[in-house]
Amino acid sequence: MPELPEVEVVRRGLANWVAGRTVSGVEVLHPRAVRRQPAGAVDFTARLTGTTLGAAQRRGKYLWVPLSGTGEGFSLIGHLGMSGQLLVQDQAAPDEKHLRVRLRFSDGGRELRFVDQRTFGGLAVEEAEDGDPEGTPVSIAHIARDPLDPRFDDAAFAAALRARRTTVKRALLDQTLISGVGNIYADEALWRSRLHYDRPTATLTRPQALLLLANARDVMAAALAVGGTSFDSLYVNVNGESGYFSRDLDAYGREHEPCRRCGTALRRAAWMNRSSYFCPRCQRTPRVR
DNA sequence: AAATCAGCCTGCTCGC
DNA sequence: TGCGAGCAGGCTGATT
Numbered sequence: 001m002p003e004l005p006e007v008e009v010v011r012r013g014l015a016n017w018v019a020g021r022t023v024s025g026v027e028v029l030h031p032r033a034v035r036r037q038p039a040g041a042v043d044f045t046a047r048l049t050g051t052t053l054g055a056a057q058r059r060g061k062y063l064w065v066p067l068s069g070t071g072e073g074f075s076l077i078g079h080l081g082m083s084g085q086l087l088v089q090d091q092a093a094p095d096e097k098h099l100r101v102r103l104r105f106s107d108g109g110r111e112l113r114f115v116d117q118r119t120f121g122g123l124a125v126e127e128a129e130d131g132d133p134e135g136t137p138v139s140i141a142h143i144a145r146d147p148l149d150p151r152f153d154d155a156a157f158a159a160a161l162r163a164r165r166t167t168v169k170r171a172l173l174d175q176t177l178i179s180g181v182g183n184i185y186a187d188e189a190l191w192r193s194r195l196h197y198d199r200p201t202a203t204l205t206r207p208q209a210l211l212l213l214a215n216a217r218d219v220m221a222a223a224l225a226v227g228g229t230s231f232d233s234l235y236v237n238v239n240g241e242s243g244y245f246s247r248d249l250d251a252y253g254r255e256h257e258p259c260r261r262c263g264t265a266l267r268r269a270a271w272m273n274r275s276s277y278f279c280p281r282c283q284r285t286p287r288v289r
Numbered sequence: 290a291a292a293t294c295a296g297c298c299t300g301c302t303c304g305c
Numbered sequence: 306t307g308c309g310a311g312c313a314g315g316c317t318g319a320t321t
Contacts, residue, residue, distance in 0.1 A: 001314065032298085061315075082314060083299080098299090118298045120315065166292065174292095175316080183314065272294085274314055 004180030014056035033100035060179025081120025146180035169197035191251035
C-alpha cells in the first residue's frame, strides 16, 4: 500500500516520463476511477485531451500534474488509494486486468495507465485553490504538508499534536495534521520513539513530539532511499512484489518476532479496523486512557 | 469545532 | 472443492 515514499517514487517517474508530453486521447474504463470528477468521465476526458502535462507535484500521498495549453490553470490530480499504480507502458502491452484509465500521447510513445484493483484510488482534473501561489488543487489544499516538505513547520506540528484530544496514532494518520504517514510508517515511527499507539497526545512532552516527528521523517526518508534503488526505470509504478516489502521494517508485520532493541516478542493488536504492531516492553501501554 | 467511524472495494488466505 | 469469514486500510462524508 503506497504511503509517502512510494508515492514519491511514482512522482519522480511521472516527472521523468510524461512531463512535456501532450495528451492525444483518454480512455476511462471504469467510472469509479474518476468519481471525483464532478461532471463525470466525459468531462474528465474532454478536459484532458489536447493538454500538455507539466512536472508532477506531491503532497503527502496525493499527486498532481499541472496542465498547460488548453488545460492552463488546471491539474490532473491522482491518489493511488490502496492498490493504485501509474504505469508507463508500451501501447502494444496487453491491458492489465484492473486497467481503469489510459492516456495516449501525441508523440506516439508509451502511454500512461492507471491500474487499480480495489478502486480506492482515482484521477480527476481540477482547478488550483483560489490564490494559492503553489497552484495546489482544491481538493488537496486541506491536506497538511508532509514531513519531507521543506516548508513543514516542526514547531507548529509539535504544538498542534499536543493540543489534540486524541491518541497518538490517530493523530499521525490524520492527514490534516501531518500528511504522508500511513499505517506502516506510523507503527515504525512509534516503535522508534518508544511510544504506544494509544498514548494520549496531550501527555506528550514537546521533546517527545519533536522526536516522533523526526523519527517519522527519518523512516520515510530511509524507505525512499531504498525505493529509489529498486525502482525499475521501465515503469513509473510502485510494484508491491518487487522489493518494497524488503524494507527494513522494525515493527510492521513482525508479530511474534523479537524486538530489535530488547528481544521481546512483538505483538499485533486490532486497532480501528486495522492492525498495530508494537513492542509490549519498549512501548508500554498508557495507564490512563 | 473537533473527534469518531461506517462504508467503499477486490483478491487472497484460512478453517471447516 | 466450495464457501464464508477475516484481512489488507486511505479517505470521504455523516454524525455526535
